[in-house]
Amino acid sequence: MKNIRNILNSRFKRNGNFFMEIINILGFKPKDINFYKKAFTHRSMNIKDSKGNAINYERLEFLGDAMLSAVIASHLYLEVPSGDEGYLTKMRSKVVSREHLNELGRELNLIGLVESKIPPGQFGDNIHGNLFEALVGAIFLDRGYKYCEKFIYKRVITPYVDIETLEGKVISYKSLLIEWCQKEKRTFGYNVYEDTGNDEVRHFSVKLSIDNKVVSKARATSKKKAEEKASKRAFFVFQNKMSKML
Amino acid sequence: MKNIRNILNSRFKRNGNFFMEIINILGFKPKDINFYKKAFTHRSMNIKDSKGNAINYERLEFLGDAMLSAVIASHLYLEVPSGDEGYLTKMRSKVVSREHLNELGRELNLIGLVESKIPPGQFGDNIHGNLFEALVGAIFLDRGYKYCEKFIYKRVITPYVDIETLEGKVISYKSLLIEWCQKEKRTFGYNVYEDTGNDEVRHFSVKLSIDNKVVSKARATSKKKAEEKASKRAFFVFQNKMSKML
Known part of the structure; x- marks a missing residue:
């Protein structure tokens, strides 16, 4: 573990304000910044731990996606007592759509924090959403479900999840x-x-x-x-x- | 709310040991038994709250499914550091397969707690898994994510989630x-x-x-x-x- 820390630390050193930028995005202090460093490490960096496991944000996407789905599910469950399973599933898929996640990642300019050997211009559009998911995964590992929920309320639910909009009632x-x-x-x-x-x-x-x-x-x-x-x-x-x- | 409580209480009265049976299944004491009563109320009971919203376990399935997916995701993430996103997704889908959920619900004999106007013999096989999901949803509402996690470890992960088995390495x-x-x-x-x-x-x-x-x-x-x-x-x-x- 120490070894990975050293590798990550040396890489993010030139990005001296990484810690401050993360606090700014999260709205709270991380306990272990290394989870967030991983969340912003692109596979092109080709970093591996001592056992040969790849260190980049891709696995964190899987975790973040699961947490995002859980938090949005519980919000919709409580918010729309009249909605049946089909309705809740449909509404959630709108919130966690690829398009919406990309928008969330783009708004926070997460791409600005990525360590990569590929020039940013060559990333596809989905990198924004992927980084957003990875960030949620990192929050879960660092601070647990409650903070994950807090972050998702702050960055997703409060500003964007409005039932009327999701139902398509608001056109403009x-x-x-x-x-x-x-x-x-x-x-x-x-x-x-x-x-x-x-x-x-x-x-x-x-x-x-x-x-x-x-x-x-x-x-x-x-x-x-x-x-x-x-x-x-x-x-x-x-x-x-x-x-x-x- | 008082009204719903009365309706549910009178129904579950004849099932006097419902509270004890729930404790037995959960391994901890519920704070509000009404969440669990809802988790075992079939739509055929045709109960509605004062606003006309249906009271049965179907919406809880949606919530429980999301929590189950999140807990299994975090377990697999930590347990298999070498597994990439595709691997983790595949392994999770094996754990939360309809078949496996039905087995889990059947083992706990959840169907024995259901209040329904349909005779138990007429339920399809999926009711076992649906009740299991609903129960997880009820735990989340009653006690939060941590207890949900605790329950899923006790009833799903510890007894059944073994990587070798999931990978199909154990045949018999x-x-x-x-x-x-x-x-x-x-x-x-x-x-x-x-x-x-x-x-x-x-x-x-x-x-x-x-x-x-x-x-x-x-x-x-x-x-x-x-x-x-x-x-x-x-x-x-x-x-x-x-x-x-x-």
Whole structure:
């Protein structure tokens, strides 16, 4: 074990703020940072332990996926007492869809923490979701189920798991937001500007203000997407008030 | 909620020892017996809460299945450090196969606790596994993940999850046991007798002795099956010693 620690430590040394970045993502302090180092080690690094077992995040994906499924299952069970097994299964599969997991990983910019010999541009889209699952697996090993649950509530359930949305009742958050503002006689404005930064693809940022106060920000590859994302975030800020309109 | 409690209580009253039987199965005391009552209420009872939501074990199956998958995943992750994602997924699906879950439910005779308007003989085979899943779901709601894990270790992992078996390396426990006894110069004997009891189908019981001491018992619908089952149980009694032969 000491040996693996040394290998991992030397690799992550140049990434001096790895520990701080992990705390930032988790919202709590890891007990053993090595689980997280493993969660961000790509197979291309070709690291093995003394018994020849590969050290990378792939096995952690399996574990994280199982924990994610369990936490989402228990949330949906309690949240929707009227939903039968088929309904609960369908709703869960929407939350843990490949697409959604990729979005979660991308939002946290997990790819920025990966140690790999492959240039980031060559990773497929699924790496975002895979890293997210691996991170959940690492949290389980480091701190157990309760912290896993805490993290999934913070990063998945609270911001994204909304029954109306999952059921497809909300088509556009932007139109929902506009409708709500008009009804409540509030002013609103989307301030969009190009913000490509270091990305290869063109990006846009948007600030959404309600009553002249910025309530949410978002960034995406089109103006429309960025506006929708900001609206969705604002929706969760005003959730109780706005969801009465559904 | 009080209303539901009353409904469930009156139903389970005639089953006065329900609480004791549950303790016996769990190996610990439930905090709220109502979760378990729900886990043994068949949809044919047609019970609804004040909001019209059906009260039966079907939703609990969904929850229990998720918890079972999570606990087995974490066990396999830790137990087989050399297994990749594909291997872990395959091994887990063997443990949580419909067939295996039915066996687990049958062994605990969970069907004996069910409240139903359908005669037990008319239930399909899957009811055993479904009740087992529902029971795990009830444990999660009653006592949380840790107790769920504890129960699954006691009832599933310790007695049944053996990597060599899952990998199909052990073909027959009886031949393994005989080989081991011969090597260790121990005497053994299978004492088989018909033991149909109240069952409609013919049953056999067997007592397996090693060095003239009964080490395990089993009961099944054929002599061969009963012997194999008793050998499997003996295998786990002598696990450390016998597994060296694999």
